[in-house]
Amino acid sequence: MNVYQGATEEELRRFQQKANEKYEKYQAENLNLNMARGKPCPEQLDLSNGLYNDIKTLIDENGTDCRNYGGVEGLPETRKLFADLLNVKVEELIIGGNSSLNIMYDNLARAFNHGVDEKSTPWSKLEKVKFLCPSPGYDRHFAICELFGIEMINIPMQNNGPDMDRIEELVKEDESIKGIWCVPKYSNPTGVVYTDEVVNRLAAMETKANDFRIFWDNAYIVHHLTDNPPRLKNILHACREYKNPDRVYIYVSTSKITFAGAGLGVFASSKKNIDYIVSLISKQTIGPNKINQLLHTRFFKTVDGILEHMKKHAAIIKPKFDLVLEIMEKELADKNIARWSNPKGGYFINLDVMEGCAGRVVQLAKEAGVTLTKAGATYPYGKDPADTNIRIAPTLPPIKELEKAINIVTVCIEKATLDKILK
């Protein structure tokens, strides 16, 4: 980056002086603002308070008493609703508890303990297991890998998805590469939507490992910030089309549709995978919380019900995204010291600062009372090789706090950049 458009050292020192003054002023305010996680704000949660209104009977439309045991796959009517949403068949999908992350973890744990199907070697019996990690990505995916001792291989994220040339080259040669993490729509944190070409190549590519799995975390499937949302190709269809029908595990959740802590996790895959995994889950539990599934189904009724509901979310959070972008534009654009995304959906704005400055920015912000996501968190092992990436999560803070917080962040970026180039 040609920072400050090639200003002289004297000019830069003046900018530094000004940034320092602003920063110290903010510090003196003793703020305590938290933007660390992609959490919905209370107004968003209020949108779903009606979930518990229709509780006169807890019997589903098939006559099943949802209060009692049973139904490992989830309620038929809930499966139908989400099968419609995902455009898969009912038998290609199950509904779990309140956490799709937990379903991802469980699928990984199952692969380690039992293998991905009847014939495959459990991964715990292998010398080495590796996963491809498009980065920047979601820290909780990487944390699961780290816990299981999986070696993570960094794959650069591009504007259309992860670097497919690199991926194809690696998976063709290395049998110990067993999977890849993908957030294919409004990717966490970059906001990228995978193009059809990327989806097709992931579905079609030759993998040395027969038990390779794509962990497809479609967390933001309906979390649009525009009226004309981009389309994502259906990867289950693509995998079938390219004769790798069992390659993908798809995850969706209502955590950012209804209640972040009390929604539904959804898992879709080929019928073969679903049947195998249900056979394992049936040893693990007598069934998920069907009442919550029933109430969700009654609340939304149809896919249109979900889409209408998501428009109300957008109406609350879009102004927050706009505010962040506006402040960054105003404070940073002409200085050429940062680049940021303008996402069409999802929960994050991706911010890249000068190499070697991200950690310092996050630290400075913290010392001025603004907690950001830890620098490096968006990379495997928490290490951003270039130390440039910062994840901005605008949804939770009230708009006034957000305004203050982002103004502080922009000052921290100025200060960190100037301190670095003038040191």
Place this chain on the structure above:
Amino acid sequence: MNVYQGATEEELRRFQQKANEKYEKYQAENLNLNMARGKPCPEQLDLSNGLYNDIKTLIDENGTDCRNYGGVEGLPETRKLFADLLNVKVEELIIGGNSSLNIMYDNLARAFNHGVDEKSTPWSKLEKVKFLCPSPGYDRHFAICELFGIEMINIPMQNNGPDMDRIEELVKEDESIKGIWCVPKYSNPTGVVYTDEVVNRLAAMETKANDFRIFWDNAYIVHHLTDNPPRLKNILHACREYKNPDRVYIYVSTSKITFAGAGLGVFASSKKNIDYIVSLISKQTIGPNKINQLLHTRFFKTVDGILEHMKKHAAIIKPKFDLVLEIMEKELADKNIARWSNPKGGYFINLDVMEGCAGRVVQLAKEAGVTLTKAGATYPYGKDPADTNIRIAPTLPPIKELEKAINIVTVCIEKATLDKILK
């Protein structure tokens, strides 16, 4: 057993003839009665319909918005309630999702993937893992072992708990024995309550394996059928007392207190174990369904609230137990062809028939329209070595159906016994 008090062959043939006639009459009724599982009946579930009444705010007493993310250990006020119930400290207990079986499974999966603490070898790295299985016992415990390839060792259940001499002898010598399944109160299916001596010996015994764990499924902790319930010694205290503080994993659930499919699972252990397991769970999920925890806590308020509620359960199911015992007494006692338990709590009546007859009885019952728990299900690998044990689950059927079903079962017992001794 001195069946039919030493009747002559001719007398026996007359009994057989009569049993056959009764059996054929029942068969002609084309019944369809299910007593296979220990499920609560609708009237029991109705007792908790008030759970969803108090939903005006979903903020807990500490100001936490239960709708949002977070709180891996569970809500503090819910932990407090169940810590009081279990007589452990709040930090020795966490609250999970709707299934305590799932917590057991997870702890086993974690032991396989990560070891029971930072220093222990993950069980997946060992040649062989064995578990002690007091039998008859709970089929779902055994199914989890089977799934993980754990070798199950049958331990005879006695009137005071499992055969401790045998257990002590085995665990002292064999490092591959890593655990034992226990249902210590109103044991499934025998109804046995472990005596203080058994609890003490389990807590104190010398184990060759340093990472030996007692899986203490206290499923029926408050599920009394009498006004003066027997006391069970606190095993967490006993383990501390005998200097094996980290030996026990305790499980409790509200599945048979509130809603079988939508209750709360509870896990208690030493603070060291809890801290370690919470560190693993925090990679697995962002937190359990806190709303359900909040509603449960508001519904019961105190331990007394739970105990009062359980009296209402007893009022519904005690007459069902009494009816089964009465019919068996009337139809079988003088014939000396079966023995059964008279449990002071829990969900089952344990029935032992003549050796080699249990499978036949269950089959005959099925053919007359009464589904019982599969014969052998109460033993590891589904194999009852003597083929004598049948689990009677009286809670689910309406009293009229139950009466019919048990009358049929008694005829099936007569028929199977006579067919066997006269063949």
